[in-house]
Amino acid sequence: MLALVTGGLHRVGAAIAAQLAAAGYDLALHAHRMGDPDPDLAEAIRANNVESAVFPADLAVPGEVESLVEKVKAHFGRAPDALVNSASIISEGQWPDLSRGELARHLDVNFIAPMLLIQSFAKALAGDRPGAIVNILDQRVANPPVDQAAYTASKLALASVTRVMARAFAPSIRVNAVAPGNTLPADGYQESQWQRLADAMPLERNSAPEDIAGAVAYLLSAPSVTGQTLFVDGGANLESYEHDFLHMMRD
Numbered sequence: 001m002l003a004l005v006t007g008g009l010h011r012v013g014a015a016i017a018a019q020l021a022a023a024g025y026d027l028a029l030h031a032h033r034m035g036d037p038d039p040d041l042a043e044a045i046r047a048n049n050v051e052s053a054v055f056p057a058d059l060a061v062p063g064e065v066e067s068l069v070e071k072v073k074a075h076f077g078r079a080p081d082a083l084v085n086s087a088s089i090i091s092e093g094q095w096p097d098l099s100r101g102e103l104a105r106h107l108d109v110n111f112i113a114p115m116l117l118i119q120s121f122a123k124a125l126a127g128d129r130p131g132a133i134v135n136i137l138d139q140r141v142a143n144p145p146v147d148q149a150a151y152t153a154s155k156l157a158l159a160s161v162t163r164v165m166a167r168a169f170a171p172s173i174r175v176n177a178v179a180p181g182n183t184l185p186a187d188g189y190q191e192s193q194w195q196r197l198a199d200a201m202p203l204e205r206n207s208a209p210e211d212i213a214g215a216v217a218y219l220l221s222a223p224s225v226t227g228q229t230l231f232v233d234g235g236a237n238l239e240s241y242e243h244d245f246l247h248m249m250r251d
């Protein structure tokens with residue numbers, strides 16, 4: 001089996017790739033630019049003796065997205081069996097200030113690129129050969145905060161078409177999604193804030209990268225599941241937060 005994981009070298013994408021390596025997948029690791037995988041992923045690749053290769057591509061550049069699956073197929077000699085759309089960008093920005101350029105930048109990477117990759121993935125599979133896709137969303141798609149307008153809009157767009165794509169590409173290809181909550185602190189988080197946010201979740205915990213990876217692995221291996229979004233977020237989707245977690249419970 002072969003999996004293409006976008007944004008697969010680092011952070012949550014790397015955790016997903018490591019989990020898939022443990023399940024026996026060879027790995028096509030997309031990255032914005034060439035680099036080395038996170039240490040835990042590198043160790044998982046070695047420990048499970050799977051083949052891997054890095055495929056740099058700018059998901060905002062026409063042509064680089066459309067050619068990615070074919071490059072993977074040419075390198076490995078076969079099309080991928082699984083696609084995980086994990087790569088995304090995020091920036092601050094309020095709805096009243098949302099510009100065409102910022103919206104287009106986020107839609108290109110977070111929405112249009114995954115859709116084009118799904119299209120390429122489906123075309124590359126021969127005949128009725130089964131395939132599985134997981135889109136990585138965000139728990140905010142259940143109750144969107146008012147912050148980070150362009151990012152929110154792009155994730156809402158991807159969430160909205162997951163069920164449609166599941167119908168369009170059935171029966172040979174399954175399309176599902178995972179919606180993480182607070183998973184890894186980005187720049188700007190305070191250590192004490194991170195713990196307070198965990199305590200405020202219904203399950204009193206933030207989601208860990210391994211939780212997200214486990215959910216992806218399950219969806220890729222569940223032959224009767226398609227068109228579903230699995231929230232892995234400590235229960236955050238059960239609540240409504242006016243602001244992004246970055247702006248909550250600070251000192």
